[in-house]
Amino acid sequence: MVEFFQYVINGISLGSIYALIAIGYTMVFGVLQLINFAHGDVYMLGAFVGYYSAKWFHFTDKPSLTNLILVLIFAMVMCASVGYIIERFAYRPLRKAPRINLLITAVGVSLLLEFSGQLIFGSDPKFFPELYIPQTDLSIGEIKINPLQVIVLIISLILMGFLQYIVFRTRVGRAMRAVSFNHDLASLMGIPTNKVISLTFMLGSALAGAGGVLVGIIYPRIEPMMGVMPGLKAFVAAVLGGIGNIAGAVVGALTLGMAETFLVGYWASTYRDALAFALLIFILLVKPTGLFGTNRTEKV
Template sequence: MQDITQHLINGLSLGSIYALIALGYTMVYGVLQLINFAHSDIYMMGAFASYYVSRWFHLEDNPGIASLSLALIASMTACALLGVAIERLAYRPLRGAPKLNILITAIGVSLFLEFSGQLIFGADPKVFPSLIEDVPLIDTEFVVLKSLEVTVFVITLLALGILHYLVYKTKFGKSMRAISHNMTTASILGINVNKVIVITFMVGSALAGVGSVLVGLKYPKIEPLMGVMIGLKAFVAAVLGGIGNMTGAVIGALLMGLSEEFVVAYLSSTLRDALAFGLLIGILIWKPSGLFGKNSIEKV
């Protein structure tokens, strides 16, 4: 019994991290119909930003909410700036270009960040400082709930709450949803498309920044290629939920986290990475629009 609840908790906490990253994919796809391959590397850069800030301020000497907040702010700021820079320098000049060109650019940006990361940070893994104490809060025969997991859940919920407010209660959110619906109409209606796209990149990247700190806390080894696999899984989660659909991305991510946890626990750990791809190909063949996506039929 404890096994199952424990796996459930682990799966959900893994899933909520995927969700934070998946949202960035889905938001950018929503406004630009672009798979932002570089998103996973923005996330990696966030982890390193908070790593260096933590080292600089010796945050691990006094773990707690203050230190964690500082690391989060560092990572979110770095990611948001990087996201905006990438949009401005690489993607904007190509808006309206053939899809293949944009996709290759995205791959180019991703590789550029990975190789720069290897050059600047070195290819060896670094140990992420433990910014909060990991003590069991609940310890019964049914379930052990540690403070780290609780932190992950609380921060994810907080981030999702703020995002929900942004998307459904602010002018930016309204504009963003309008652009997702139809960019031309939105711009005719006087929405500043460029500004909204920039903010979308900022918000999406900042969420990845939050994710990177949480991953750093949970799996404290960070390295320049850390984004590749997790980015891919988050992307699969976004597709699973129906890319462009934000609620779908969160649910897809939780399903992804849970299924991964259970596959590793009860089947085999070598299947961990094949699972994501198998799942992806399965969805795309069986229901390409994802669980919550809209079917779009081309008008003749």
């Protein structure tokens, strides 16, 4: 039983990181109907921005929670800029092109980020600095909880709450929802759709960047190819929850995170990467709209 709860906790902390990436996927899909393959690589960039900023600003000398938050904010800002650049120069010129061209471009951007990452950062793994060293160990009964996991969970919850606020309580958020509902109609209503799409990319990328820093805190091994699998899995999580639905993405990510830790814990770790795809195929065949998605009818 202790083992079981341990897995649940690990699953939630893994799932909360998937959730941060999945939100970006689902938001971008909402406004552009595009699977942004490069999203997982923006998350990788977030981890590396965190790594280098912690080094340059000498945050590792005196680890504290403030340093962690500063690094987090810096990474989010940098990733938001990268997100803007990607959208502006790779995706915007193709707004009127067939969707498959957009998909190919997304694959291209993803590969470009990965392999330039290898060129710039080096292909060998690096170890994320300890930004915050907790003093005490938390434990409930026999279940041990790594305080870092709690911090990661709290930070991701705060970020998700903030996003929820932006999307549902502000004018910009309303514009985003309008664009994702109907792009052309939104622009007829005077919504600057290009700006809204850019902003959506920036928000999604900032969250992915935060995910990169947070994953560096729990699993300190970072490398330029680290974004590929979490990126694809976060997409699966987004589909699981119903693509375009932010709350659904979070639920999907937590489900996937737990399913993975259970699989690794009780059965075999080698099948881990296949699980997400098997789940994706199953979901798409049984209920393509996901758990919370709405049906869209296709018009001729």
